[in-house]
Amino acid sequence: MLVVEDDEDLRFAVVAALRGNGLAVDEAADLPAADEALFVNSYDCVVFDRMLPAGDSVDYVRRMRADGQTVPVLFLTARDTVADRVEGLATGGDDYLVKPFAVPELVARVRNLCRRITPVRPPVVRCGTLEIDTATRTVRRDDVLLTLTVKEFAVLEILANRPGEAVRRAELIERCWDEMTEPNSNVLEVLVSQLRRKLGDPPLIHTVRGIGYRLDSQP
CATH class of the missing domain: 3.40.50.2300 (Response regulator)
Known part of the structure; x- marks a missing residue:
């Protein structure tokens, strides 16, 4: 905005x-x-x-x-x-x-x-054992409450709303950061690494080489 x-x-x-x-x-x-x-x-x-x-x-x-x-x-x-x-x-x-x-x-x-210009999404998004409550902005995996930063939640929410789809790196940066962020910086890679660590094993977020990232319900 x-x-x-x-x-x-x-x-x-x-x-x-x-x-x-x-x-x-x-x-x-x-x-x-x-x-x-x-x-x-x-x-x-x-x-x-x-x-x-x-x-x-x-x-x-x-x-x-x-x-x-x-x-x-x-x-x-x-x-x-x-x-x-x-x-x-x-x-x-x-x-x-x-x-x-x-x-x-x-x-x-x-x-x-x-x-008004965003497609209506269900308040709770589920992807396998992952549950994202967009109303309370909370995330659980295997019923365990996880503590995410604002940016981590924003990236995870985008991926979870398009399960199995490769979301382009440029889109994630554009939607979750502002214009001052250098597109070629590694802020997204660092954040995804932290997010993977918090989500635990087996990993749900996969790198799609040359494109971006994909969230799968199964590893």
Whole structure:
């Protein structure tokens, strides 16, 4: 997802909160930077501050919708009148959250918007002896509760939703890390190694040479 906010401190706090809840987040400080990011990448959701150095983001979103862009949008703003909220929603916004806000509410609203373009998945995903509860974000193998990091859970969830399928390395990095991650770094390999160790034997995650990784219900 993308966060567009010119207040550096607020942007840092919002991005940190979203990343801390397992979301891969890119950030932009103004509309030109947001325009470039949206041209290069596909996002599940965009959070816009309304008043940015280059103008009101409502006007930008209106143009986005006219161009056929359907990415869900949440306006995050201090403009709190009914007229402001109606304008934001009427011009293409999907949600509107007024500053100051509670971080858990922001995270919940963003997750709700991201689900709009994500295929509905069962709350509990099972792959052999592995059980992943996406609602509580817990993982068990052979009924033993495992302790995973946010990134480990994110990678495992993607693999488990496509059992037996080779998921490309580039896709895992794009969906679980942000744009600052170097695609040729070994962050994914290190994480998969740690994840295999936590999942135990026999191993469930297999390397598909030249492509990425595959999760099988059987070793």
